[in-house]
Amino acid sequence: MTRLTLYTNPMSRGRIARWMLEEIGAPYDVEVIAYGPALRSAEYLAVNPMGKVPALKHGETVVTECAAICAYLADAFPEAKLAPSVQSRGAYYRWMFFAAGPLEAAVTNHSLGFQAKPGQERMLGYGSYGLVLETLAAALSQTPFIAGDRFTAADVYVGSHLIWGMQFGSIAPRPVFEDYTGRLTSREAAKRANQLDDALAAEQQGAAASSAG
Template identity: 60%
Template sequence: MADELILYTNPQSRGRIARWMLEEVGATYRVEVLDYASTMKGDTYLAINPMGKVPAIVHGGKVVTECAAICAYLAEAFPDAGLAPLPQERADYYRWLFYAAGPVEQATTNNFAKFESGEQSRMFGYGNYDLVVDVLDGLLSSRAYVTGDRFTAADVYLGSQIGWTTLFGMLPKRDSFLAYLERVQSREAYKRAWALDDADAEAQKAAEPA
């Protein structure tokens, strides 16, 4: 079908972000679960995403990769879900969506890998890890969601980032982070998406050779 929507994912990956967003917008979609060792690096998938990474979506024959882009795209493609920014929310929406995709992602992964920018901090967009954490804490201490009092697609991405990084000790469990996670993870779409990914993970594990 020309307007078919396909999610390429692995349940043990950032693909969970895209699945959550798909559940939020209420889209009808088909799932292709890939494994890291073979199908994710196979020619068929590399023709979709040459990076050989998930998630990716194909909608109406067009490919979207990168989780923040997928969230923003789906919010616009399915406007009835009400997850795209209102005119007065656009500045905060885009600012903090890309803050999460840039400084937060880079700072937390570099810090986890024991990489420190040190005297070269001016060369890195995020400056240093502690600054990134403090800025994020300041944001979530001042409002319920990225744009204020209303949940948007930016919260799917930021909520996923904070959930993942606090789980693995990449972000400290500050009160503002934990309160924010409680709000976003209580959503029915999050619970549905998580259950679907857990089921796919179990099926994938069961299919592995004994």
């Protein structure tokens, strides 16, 4: 089997890629990249020139950006059934990249206190923070999962944004968001991924405390 390696840090978006890997069920290795000089090392920049995590290596193929990692793994491991048929991928692609574009940009700008002046909304690509969340809420009120009646890789990505957004206060909880994320966090793969990254984070914190002492 072609080797899978996840380059990650437990305090990063690498948690999204970890969850996706747990969903596909294939064995994988983990390379933890500490924040600081390691991210800018020549060795890691050869993997991801942006110097950020996560990154995924599958044999000689390197994939970066969480949405791309989720989409790639769904296609590379079709037996996991995490992508609809090509003929049925309209909603799947739509919402995967809605989260990667409008949702992330709107939430980030809102968290930083940036607000477009009246008449400038069209320049942003997402219109407004409120419009983005209303659009997503409307979609989730129609089907149990973001792309329809079954769980897909798009739910890993969209769901992660909502889970973290509500956890850290950048997205206000709504019943439709809480119902949706509750279905996702109850999945065994999501639980395993969180347990693995929580343990890794605790290990890192312990090591940092020991070195500081």
